[in-house]
Amino acid sequence: MxxxxxxxxxxKNKLSSDxxxxxxxxxxxxxxxxxxxxxxxxxxxxxxxxxxxxxxxxxxxxxxxxxxxxxxxxxxxxxxxxxxxxxxxxxxxxxxxxxxxxxxxxxxxxxxxxxxxxxxxxxxxxxxxxxxxxxxxxxxxxNRFPPDKYMMNYCPFVFKSIQCGYSGTAACCNNTLKECRIPSRFGGEQGMTGTYV
Missing domain, CATH: 2.30.110 (Pnp Oxidase; Chain A)
Incomplete structure (x- = not known):
């Protein structure tokens, strides 16, 4: 304020001023x-x-x-x-x-x-x-600070990248734990709530 x-x-409140x-x-x-x-x-x-x-x-x-x-x-x-x-x-x-x-x-x-x-x-x-x-x-x-966000159910890895590790026939992934093809390589921060795969 x-x-x-x-x-x-x-x-400021004067009716007139020079x-x-x-x-x-x-x-x-x-x-x-x-x-x-x-x-x-x-x-x-x-x-x-x-x-x-x-x-x-x-x-x-x-x-x-x-x-x-x-x-x-x-x-x-x-x-x-x-x-x-x-x-x-x-x-x-x-x-x-x-x-x-x-x-x-x-x-x-x-x-x-x-x-x-x-x-x-x-x-x-x-x-x-x-x-x-x-x-x-x-x-x-x-510039974002800190540069990375930590999200519980979102994987920051690009689908079929080296970090992702998936090399199967699926065409896409929505980067969630539910859709993850290799849950052990999921890049989300599950430790934020204490739930581990």
């Missing part, structure tokens, strides 16, 4: 000579000891299809050409760590952001107006 301090909640919530974008890549810091704002922002350059930034909605890891897209204006130079020179800034900070203009003296989201750039596309980063989760989220 997101917990904000009282001052931020009071600012101090907005700001979105700050930080791009870090091993090849960049310096960290890129941008602010979606009409003027530069000084926060946490750094200057965040005003820049047109568009945030698109998160894409989730239930089969792959969710992604979202951020488009940054290609005006000025500096970011475009980095994109072309450093392979589209692929694998760059992109961090989004939410801060409030009335609370820029606070070093802790109201919200921090960290992504990894999975791909970059661009045209004459916008550079679009496709952001996803960090690589460690994509």
């Amino acid at each position: 997101l917990t904000w301090e009282t001052a931020a909640i009071m600012e 101090k907005p919530f700001l979105l700050l974008l930080q791009v870090e890549h091993k090849s960049l000579p310096e960290v890129v810091r941008l602010a979606r704002n009409t003027e530069d922002v000084t926060w946490n000891g750094h200057t965040w350059t005003r820049f047109p930034i568009k945030f698109e909605s998160v894409t989730a299809d239930g089969k792959t890891m969710p992604t979202c897209k951020i488009s940054v204006s290609s005006c000025g050409g500096l970011l475009m130079t980095y994109v072309k020179k450093y392979e589209g800034l692929t694998d760059a760590v992109v961090t989004i900070y939410t801060v409030h203009a009335a609370m820029l003296d606070h070093t802790q952001p109201l919200l921090t989201l960290e992504f990894v750039n999975r791909g970059t596309s661009y045209d004459e107006n916008w550079i679009t980063f496709e952001l996803g989760c960090a690589p460690d989220v994509y």
